[in-house]
Each structure stands twice: as structure tokens, then as C-alpha cells.
Amino acid sequence: MTIEQNLNKVNQLLQDAIEEANRTVNSVTLLAVSKAQKINNIGEAYAAGQKAFGESYVQEAVDKIQALREYDIEWHFIGPIQSNKTRDIAQHFDWVQSVDRLKIARRLNEQRPEELAPLNICVQVDLFAESSKQGATTEELKSLLDYVCDAPRLNLKGIMAIPPKQQDTAQQLKQFEQISQLFLDYQHQYPSLTTLSMGMSQDMTAAIAAGSTMVRVGTGIFGPRPANWKQQI
Numbered sequence: 720m721t722i723e724q725n726l727n728k729v730n731q732l733l734q735d736a737i738e739e740a741n742r743t744v745n746s747v748t749l750l751a752v753s754k755a756q757k758i759n760n761i762g763e764a765y766a767a768g769q770k771a772f773g774e775s776y777v778q779e780a781v782d783k784i785q786a787l788r789e790y791d792i793e794w795h796f797i798g799p800i801q802s803n804k805t806r807d808i809a810q811h812f813d814w815v816q817s818v819d820r821l822k823i824a825r826r827l828n829e830q831r832p833e834e835l836a837p838l839n840i841c842v843q844v845d846l847f848a849e850s851s852k853q854g855a856t857t858e859e860l861k862s863l864l865d866y867v868c869d870a871p872r873l874n875l876k877g878i879m880a881i882p883p884k885q886q887d888t889a890q891q892l893k894q895f896e897q898i899s900q901l902f903l904d905y906q907h908q909y910p911s912l913t914t915l916s917m918g919m920s921q922d923m924t925a926a927i928a929a930g931s932t933m934v935r936v937g938t939g940i941f942g943p944r945p946a947n948w949k950q951q952i
């Protein structure tokens with residue numbers, strides 16, 4: 720299958736999930752996760768109509784963003800953030816979905832260039848307190864949301880989560896519903912929270928049933944990532 724065919728299939732799955740959940744048409748956007756993918760593959764997805772792309776590794780991403788600067792692409796950073804990488808992220812991305820601590824939020828606010836629009840931010844939450852995962856705990860979340868909400872160079876947009884992998888759809892749904900409830904609770908306090916980023920290739924249907932507004936799909940669009948790709952960067 721070509722990337723265009725895969726993309727059409729994922730968009731169809733997305734529409735079916737929206738319909739099944741009785742949600743509004745276009746209430747869920749698709750982020751194409753292009754980490755480990757060649758620039759040509761991004762170009763192919765773009766030609767097929769995809770405009771938002773997600774990357775997880777700063778150097779790899781900056782090279783691609785520069786090579787594709789003539790394209791009208793919205794770039795999302797979705798990977799773990801080291802503090803020495805915040806300047807590159809603040810200079811090159813439109814969105815950052817993986818802000819999980821105050822130090823990172825402060826640096827992005829300070830380093831976002833004046834000539835660019837404020838940086839769109841999703842705070843990443845780890846509701847299930849997996850020590851191996853990135854994400855603010857529920858205790859840390861409030862102060863992080865407060866900071867991002869008030870920071871002049873940041874634009875609070877949403878919450879992102881990567882719950883533990885589950886094979887069972889009922890288990891997936893249960894986790895996504897807990898995240899969704901937390902999102903709805905905070906929405907009263909922070910009305911700018913409109914994006915709930917959750918769901919990937921394997922669990923996007925359950926995520927949409929639970930209220931996701933953005934699914935992040937890599938392999939479903941581009942096929943498997945090269946086995947050795949982490950060593951290449």
C-alpha cells in the first residue's frame with residue numbers, strides 16, 4: 720500500500736470511530752507521526768492532504784523542518800524533552816505536546832522567538848504513574864497548567880497522554896475515559912483547553928470513543944519504523 724492509501728484508510732477509520740461514538744464530524748484531527756521517516760515520505764503524505772506532523776527527536780526534526788520549510792506544515796513536538804533542547808524546539812515548532820515539568824515550560828516561554836506566534840502547548844500527564852513514562856503526575860498538573868496559562872509566549876491548548884499499552888479494548892477504553900474525565904474537570908478552570916491528544920495506531924478507536932480530539936498515528940500511515948532507526952540519529 721502507498722502512503723496515500725494508508726492515509727485514506729486511517730482517515731476512514733477515524734471517521735468511522737467518530738460516527739460510532741455519535742460525535743461531530745471533524746471533531747478529531749489526525750497528527751501524522753513522522754519520526755524515523757524519510758523526508759520523501761513526509762512529502763508524500765503532505766501531497767495526499769496531511770498538514771500536521773509529529774516528531775520526537777529534536778535534531779532529526781530540525782533537519783526535516785528546514786528541508787520542508789516551503790511546505791505549509793504544522794509541526795508538533797511529541798517526544799521527551801531535555802532542557803538543553805528547548806531552544807531548538809521553541810524556534811522550530813508550532814506545537815509542543817510533551818511539556819511535563821515547570822522547568823521546561825519556563826525555558827520554552829523564555830526562548831520562543833518574538834517574531835513567532837506564541838507556542839501552542841499540551842501538558843503531558845501520566846495519570847497511571849508509570850515510572851518509566853514521561854508526564855506530570857496529577858499532583859504536579861495544576862501548577863504546570865497555571866504557569867502555561869499565564870505565560871505570554873505560550874498558548875495553553877490541551878492535555879496529552881500515553882496510557883500503558885493494553886491489548887484489550889475494554890481496558891483501553893477504561894484508561895482513556897479516566898484521562899478524558901480529568902480533561903473535562905480542568906476545562907472548567909482553563910477554558911482554552913480544547914485539545915485532548917490521545918490514541919495511536921493500535922488504540923485510536925477506543926481513544927475517540929472516550930473523547931480524544933487528536934490521535935497521533937505513525938505506523939498506520941508510514942508502515943513500521945526501521946528496526947535500527949534509533950541508532951541512526
Ligand SMILES: *Cc1c(COP(=O)(O)O)cnc(C)c1O
Pocket residue numbers: 752754775797798881919920921935936937938939
Ligand atoms: C511514536 C509515537 C506515536 C505513534 O505511534 P504509532 O504506534 O507509530 O502509531 C504517537 N505518540 C507518540 C508520543 C509517539 O512517540
